[in-house]
Structures are given as structure tokens and as C-alpha cells.
Amino acid sequence: MTHPRRSAFVAIALALPLGLAACGGSAESSDAGMTNSPSSASSSPTTTDGMTEMAAEPFGAGCAAVPKDGKGSFAGMATDPVATAASNNPVLSTLVSAVGEAGLAETLNTTKDITVFAPTNDAFAALPKATLDAAMKDPKGLLTKVLTNHVVPGKLTPEQLAGDHKTLAGTTITVTGSGEDFTVGKAKVVCGNVQTANATVYIIDGVLLPQ
Amino acid sequence: MKRLRGAPRWPYAASGALAAIAGIAAGHLVAALVNPDASPVIAVGSTVVDATPTPVKEWAVATLGTADKPVLLGSVALVTLLAAAGIGLLARRHRTAAMVLLIGLTGLAGGAALLRPGATELDVLPGLAAAAAGAATLVGLLRLAEPTAAGSAPTAGRGRPQSPLDGSAREAGSPGTAARRSFLLGAAGVGAAAAIAGTLGQKLASNPTVPTAAALPQPQTVLPELPAGLEKRVPGISAFRTPNASFYRVDTSLIIPRVDSGSWSLEVDGDVQRPFRLSYAELLELPMIEKDITLTCVSNEVGGGYVSSARWLGVRVRDLLERAGVGAGADQILSTSTTGFTISTPVQALTDDRDALVAVAMNGVPLPARHGFPARLVTPGLYGFVGSTKWLARLTATTYAKEQAYWTERDWAIDAPVLTESRIDTPTGLQTVRAGKTLPIGGVAWAQGRGIKSVEVRVDDGAWMPATMGPDAGIDYWRQWYLLWTPPSGAGRRTLTVRATDNDGTVQTPQKADPFPRGATGWHSVVVLVES
Numbered sequence: 001m002t003h004p005r006r007s008a009f010v011a012i013a014l015a016l017p018l019g020l021a022a023c024g025g026s027a028e029s030s031d032a033g034m035t036n037s038p039s040s041a042s043s044s045p046t047t048t049d050g051m052t053e054m055a056a057e058p059f060g061a062g063c064a065a066v067p068k069d070g071k072g073s074f075a076g077m078a079t080d081p082v083a084t085a086a087s088n089n090p091v092l093s094t095l096v097s098a099v100g101e102a103g104l105a106e107t108l109n110t111t112k113d114i115t116v117f118a119p120t121n122d123a124f125a126a127l128p129k130a131t132l133d134a135a136m137k138d139p140k141g142l143l144t145k146v147l148t149n150h151v152v153p154g155k156l157t158p159e160q161l162a163g164d165h166k167t168l169a170g171t172t173i174t175v176t177g178s179g180e181d182f183t184v185g186k187a188k189v190v191c192g193n194v195q196t197a198n199a200t201v202y203i204i205d206g207v208l209l210p211q
Numbered sequence: 212m213k214r215l216r217g218a219p220r221w222p223y224a225a226s227g228a229l230a231a232i233a234g235i236a237a238g239h240l241v242a243a244l245v246n247p248d249a250s251p252v253i254a255v256g257s258t259v260v261d262a263t264p265t266p267v268k269e270w271a272v273a274t275l276g277t278a279d280k281p282v283l284l285g286s287v288a289l290v291t292l293l294a295a296a297g298i299g300l301l302a303r304r305h306r307t308a309a310m311v312l313l314i315g316l317t318g319l320a321g322g323a324a325l326l327r328p329g330a331t332e333l334d335v336l337p338g339l340a341a342a343a344a345g346a347a348t349l350v351g352l353l354r355l356a357e358p359t360a361a362g363s364a365p366t367a368g369r370g371r372p373q374s375p376l377d378g379s380a381r382e383a384g385s386p387g388t389a390a391r392r393s394f395l396l397g398a399a400g401v402g403a404a405a406a407i408a409g410t411l412g413q414k415l416a417s418n419p420t421v422p423t424a425a426a427l428p429q430p431q432t433v434l435p436e437l438p439a440g441l442e443k444r445v446p447g448i449s450a451f452r453t454p455n456a457s458f459y460r461v462d463t464s465l466i467i468p469r470v471d472s473g474s475w476s477l478e479v480d481g482d483v484q485r486p487f488r489l490s491y492a493e494l495l496e497l498p499m500i501e502k503d504i505t506l507t508c509v510s511n512e513v514g515g516g517y518v519s520s521a522r523w524l525g526v527r528v529r530d531l532l533e534r535a536g537v538g539a540g541a542d543q544i545l546s547t548s549t550t551g552f553t554i555s556t557p558v559q560a561l562t563d564d565r566d567a568l569v570a571v572a573m574n575g576v577p578l579p580a581r582h583g584f585p586a587r588l589v590t591p592g593l594y595g596f597v598g599s600t601k602w603l604a605r606l607t608a609t610t611y612a613k614e615q616a617y618w619t620e621r622d623w624a625i626d627a628p629v630l631t632e633s634r635i636d637t638p639t640g641l642q643t644v645r646a647g648k649t650l651p652i653g654g655v656a657w658a659q660g661r662g663i664k665s666v667e668v669r670v671d672d673g674a675w676m677p678a679t680m681g682p683d684a685g686i687d688y689w690r691q692w693y694l695l696w697t698p699p700s701g702a703g704r705r706t707l708t709v710r711a712t713d714n715d716g717t718v719q720t721p722q723k724a725d726p727f728p729r730g731a732t733g734w735h736s737v738v739v740l741v742e743s
Contacts, residue, residue: 057274069266075273081512103706104641107738110514111640144704148641148740168641170742195273 059158059180062120062190062203065091074194081109082116082199091203094124102139102147114199115156115165117173117184119207127207145169149210155200158182158193171210184208220300222356222394226349227299227313228292229401234317234345235288236405239412242337247469248327249334250412251320251341256287258323260465268465280466291316295345302353313349317342348401355394424576430501430524437503437522438682441691445653447637448691451681453519455574460581461508461517461595463617468549468602472585477569481545481607484536491585494571497526502566502591503688505657507629509594510726514634514735518657520689522575523589525568528561531606537562541608545616546588546600554600555616555625556590558608561598565591565660565687569603591687592660594627594730624729631658631719633666633692633711635737643740646700652678653693654735656711662686664714668694670705678709686714700743708736 058066058074066089067073077085083105086092095118099105108116124132135143148169156165161182164174175184182189187206194201235251242250248257260268260283271279294316302309321338324330440451450457472491480486489497501524508517532544537558544561546554561567567590571577578584583601590598596618607614611625619625633656644650656663662685667675681691698705710719723733 075266075270078273104738106514106736107640109512110735110737112516140702140704144738144740151641168643168740170643170740 058191058194060189060191060203062091062205063194066191066194077201078195078197080197082114082196082201083108085196086118086201091120092118094121095119098124098136098143099147101136102143104144104147108151109198112198113153113155114168115152115154116199116201117150117152117187117189117208118201118203119150119187120190120203120205123187123204123206131209145210146207149173149208156202157200161189161192161202169210173208220303223299223303223353224296225299225398226352226356227295227297227302227309229352229398229405230299230313230345230349231292231295231316232405233348233401234320234341235291236407236409236412237344238317238320238337238341240408241340241412242324243412243414245333245336246324246331246474247471249324249330249337251317251324251337252284252287252291253466254324254327254334254337255291255320256284257327257466259283259287283465299349302349306353310346310349313345314342317345352394352397352401355397424572426495427524427572427575427577428495428499430499432500434501434503434522437684441653441681441693445637445651445691445693447639448651448653448693449636449655451520451684451691452574453521455521455576455579455582458519458521458573458582459506459508459517461510462601463552464550464602467581469580470549470585470602475549475585475604477586477603478605478607479531479535480605481609482538482541483532483608484538486535494526494569494586497530499524499526499571500566500568502568502589503684504589504591505659505687505689506589506595506599507632507657507659507730509596509623509627509730511632511731512726513632513723513731513733514737515731518632518634518655518689521573523568523570524572524575525570525586525589528567528569528588528590528606529563531569532558532562532608535608537608541610543609543611543614545607545609545614546603547605547607548600548602549604550602552600553614553616554588554597555611555614555619556588556593556598557626560590560593567591567598592628594629596623597625597627622728627729629657629659630730630732631661631663631711631713631717632656632732632735633663633709633719634735635668635707635709638707638737638739640737641740643742644698646698646741646743649695649697651693652696652707652709653691654709655689655691656709657689658711658713658719659687661713661715661717663690663711664716665712666690666692666709667712668696668707668709670696670707671702675710698739698741700741702741704738704740706736706738708734710734 070076070088071080072088072090076088080088083096083099086099087096099108135146149167149171151168152165152173153168161175162177164172166172173184175182177183177189180192182192182202184202184204185206185208187204187208189202190205191203194203238251242248242253248254275282295313298309298312298316301312317338320341321335324334324338327334437452441448442450475491477489477494478486479488501522503520503522505518505520511517542558543555544558546556567588569586570589571586573582578587583603586603588598588600588603634654635652636654638644638650638652652668656666662683663680666678666680668678669675676694678692678694681693683690710721712718719734720732721734724731
């Protein structure tokens, strides 16, 4: 309200961060606070040490479709590698079977630090049947090319998302947008910044076909 | 005596909050001298963590990541300040009740400190200091605040008709102005003093007696230098020795224990004839050996990164157990960390010739805090969760029938030797390679307790090709391997698979198994894309 009240708050505000810094500070850097996070199904000794880039939470209207608990929830997926995490998420079951058909599950699980644009089941359903069939009939060729078109090296944060990115298929995809609104090619990001043990996932509503 | 109805509230709330800040700072400073874990905010924070249900903890880690510790401590501090501001407001009309509540609030910190595992009576001192400082500050600031309240309505007294001067009135040059200024000065002074005390406390607390590398004892026999690995020949391969900064970390500690080696001790007790206790100085005087050991986490998936290798310096556990005289009926050594976490290890694994250690140093320096300072168990050949307790405080001889350790209670195996595994480090998954351009396929393999004899690689379903092995540093240490490969043209992608054979001649099993409950198995495969 007036002068004196503001000054009092300023006095407290000055003391407060110093006090908190004194209490909370320590010589340990970014991974100091990492706890052993038991997964929700069976407690396991894995650490979440790899997740040092947690800036924001997952965003997007499509996030409501992610299970609230269990291995397919955000917390459950955070401690699993990306293909395993996706296999626990009913929204991504078509993608998971395509990845399995292509024999890429283990490779995706063990490659460090990647970003995966994951098309929903509806996205696959919207593809012309002929295209999908042709891909599934050629798992090591066309299907691999289509799937690797969705993977970018490095874990992209929402701040880094907009722009051109070279995919592991050798192609370039362009992401436009900002904040919580992003588009990749013709697809929209419906739930973004989902963390898994080795990858950041952006769930999209369209399949990115390589040119 | 009742205060005026129109007296402003903000000086009271401010006094309460500042009293809490002063209390926290004083407590933090005293804790630095007594036991840093007994500092008010940290003691209450740790108690909150222990009381938090596991699903909430998981959510916090998944959502907050590295911010989980600062958010927790910040929240505790914030709630305390809000409560204290409320107490300050209460002091406006009910002085005694407010003082009682303030002492109770600071008493919570003392109580939390006493409830921490391993607490001694001294741990109540920071809480007492917080109570004293908080109470004194509140009294002092309220005294400064009263003239402010009185100054805004110079003619006090009930029954006076309402007048414009009832609100925030200030005569030109009136004592009210000066009184308000002195309250603000007092408040600022408290803030500054608290900041200094808190910072001083933090500085003192962050320097527990950590010995330098020079103060480490020499081992009885010095191991030869580790041979140079394949890093120069195979870019991208794991370093033969993992530097401490890259060594994997897995534990259940929300806050890394900051153990003061000066007050730490190792108890050896339970079913033993001669229980004893060692201080850190006494431990360092015992005969020590050096050993190259690869540690693996049971949760490591095939192709995963929860495996690292270092040279360890420590006392043989066998020596300590012989000194204690373990009873014939004991089949388990239950080790307890300073945090109360427990691990069970078969007695025979700590007394046979694998030379399990109570280690004090890794790669030539005292254990970093996050890797278990001042001492940890390191048991070659067993996954960490059954043999490599960090922040070791106690070894108790007992039986599996009698005691269940933390992960045993969660249905993980009690008998968990490390299973043979191998991993492709380079090329990485979905990397593009050129047909006709030779490149090395390289990685590591381990079979602690048996040693790695050979490694083979195959491309797609082709024949297994023997890899060239890197140096051998003993059966408890991993080995690097590599194979030069020229990608053929034709297919756009190739699958590379690796498998290892141990010194018993047993080939690593292709059978896929999940980490739960005794470790993952299966051959590691990596798909690479080939461009012509």
C-alpha cells in the first residue's frame, strides 16, 4: 500500500533469499538433489541422474490422455527408456508395434540423449492405408526411414524446439511455434516435453513422412 | 493492554517473519558447529522427506528433477515464515500466546533434529539457539513496532469519537516518522545479521574435515599403473578407467549426506565375539590394499550406463571381521549407512579371497561425498545393492532369517552376482555410416569374479567375428574391445550385436531378462544406418 509497508517487505525480501541461499546452498552441482526414484510398479534402484534438464512440465491438451498412474504415467515413463515408456502408453500403441516390426526398440532404448516425435494412434490411422501397408511390408527399408524421420539427436527443450532439425534419417524437419503451440510439418504437438530416461518426447497428431 | 483498533498490522507480521529468519540463521550457525544436519530447515526438511509417501516422492523427482531439493527446503522455509508472520500478527493482541507459539515453532526444529537417525543430545542446540534468537528478535522488534502503532494516532484512549486521524496519519516531522524509521532500521538490521549468521553457518558447515589426497595412507602393495586403454584407437569407446566425475551414481538419498569424518565412526557388532568401533583416523591407520574394481547397478538395462570402473583403496573387510570374530551361525553382514539405509551381504562374500573392501578412496582421492565419503563397502562380483553401501556406519553380523535389508523388503534378490554383459559404445544407435568406409565397432564387457576371455560381434545374422581385446586389469574389472568393420553397400541399415565369453568358457546368454529381481541379461544390439 504505502511507503513504509513496501520498505518492510523490501527488508524482508532482501533477507529472505540470503537466508534461503544459506540454508539450501551446497557445493554440489546439478545432480546433487537426485533421488533414487522407485518406479511405481516395483521399486528399483535406478537413479534419475540422467534427467538433469527438467525445465518445465509436459504441456499440451493431449496430455490429458496420458495415464494418471502406473508405468504409463509421466512419473512412470520418466524412469524407463523411450521405447519401453511408449509401450506403457495406450495412446502410442501403433507406434510401438511399428517400432517392434522394424526391430528398433532396443536401439531406441539404448541410444543416449535423443528427441522423439511420437505420432499417436489416430495419426497412424489417418495415413493412407497403402502407405502404411507399404511401410510395414518393408521394415528394414521404408519403415525404418519413416521412423528415423521422427528422431533428432539431443534432448530438445521446448525453448530449443522451434527451428530446423536434422533427423537420424538424414532428412531435415522444421518446427514452428512457441510457448505451448508447436507444429512439425503438418502435425501439431499435442503433448510436449515428456521425459523418459534417455529421450525427450513430443507427442504429435500426424505422421512425418520423409520427402 | 489492548492495542488500538486502527494500529497497522504490517509491523507485527514483519516482526514475526523476521524473528523466524533470525531464528533460522542462528540455528544454522550453531548447527555448523554441532552437526550441520541439525540445522532447523534441513532437519525439518529431512523429516518431511521421510514422512512423504513414495508416490509423492516419485512425482516430485519426475516433475522437479534437480530442483527437488531446493524446492523442498524453500517450501519448508516459506511455510515457516508464513506461520511466523501469523504469530507476529497474533502478538498484536495476545503477546503471551504469540511468544509461546513462536517457541513451539522453533521447538519443532529442535525436535526434528533429535529424531534424525544418529542424532545425539547436542543436536537440540541449534533448535534452542533458534528459539532464543527468534524470541529475542520478536520482543525487540515489537518494542520498535509499538511506537509506530502509537504514532499514527497520537491521542490514544477508548471512547474517543472516530476521526480522520485514526488511519495512517503522520504529522509533519512527528515522532511517528522517526519511530517508523527506527522499526525499519531494526528490521533491516535483523535481516543483515541473519544473512551474515546464515552465510557463516553455511561456510562452516560445508567444510567438514576432508583429508587431502596427500593424507591418504599408502597401500601395502602399490598396484602398477593401469595400462592405457583403447581410447585413442577407438574414439567414442568408454574410458578404461571411469573418472570420478563421470562415475554412475545410484542411491536413495534426497540430500547427499555431508558426513564429518571427525565425528564419524564405523561400528562392527552383532553376532561377534569382540565388537569394536573405529574412528576415521583409526581406520586410516589399518593396513590397506588397492584394487581395480568395476561396479554395476542391478537396475542396469542391457546397453545401459549404470556401470563404472575405478581403482579403490581400502581395508579388507575380512580383516575387520576377523578382528571382531564373527559367530559361526551368522550368514549375513547387514551394513547400515549414516542415513539408516541398509544392505545385506552374504558373509562368505566379505571373507573370501575376492578382497571386499571398506574403501576410503577412489581413483587416488578420498571418496567424493556423492560416492560415499568417508567410507563405503565395495564388494567385487556382486551388484551394488547387495555389497557396496555408501556412507558406511555399521557392519552387523546376523542372519537372513533375522534381518531384511531395504531392497530385500522390496523383493529384490539377496544373492546377486553380477551377470556377464557386454555393450557397444560406438557407433551409437541409428548413427549413419558410409558403405565402404571402415570404422571401429567398440565397447566394453564385464564378468566380475570370472573375467572376460573374449568378445564377438556379428552384423545382422552373419557369422560371429572375434573382436580385438583391450588390456586385462583382473577378473573384477571390465575390458574394452573393438572390431574394424567396413559397412557393405546394399542394405540401408545393419544390426550390430555383441556377446562376451568369460574365463570359465561360458558364453553370455542371449536370453532376455529384466533387471528385476537379479539383473538384466541379453545381447546388446545397435541398428546403424548405411548410406552408399
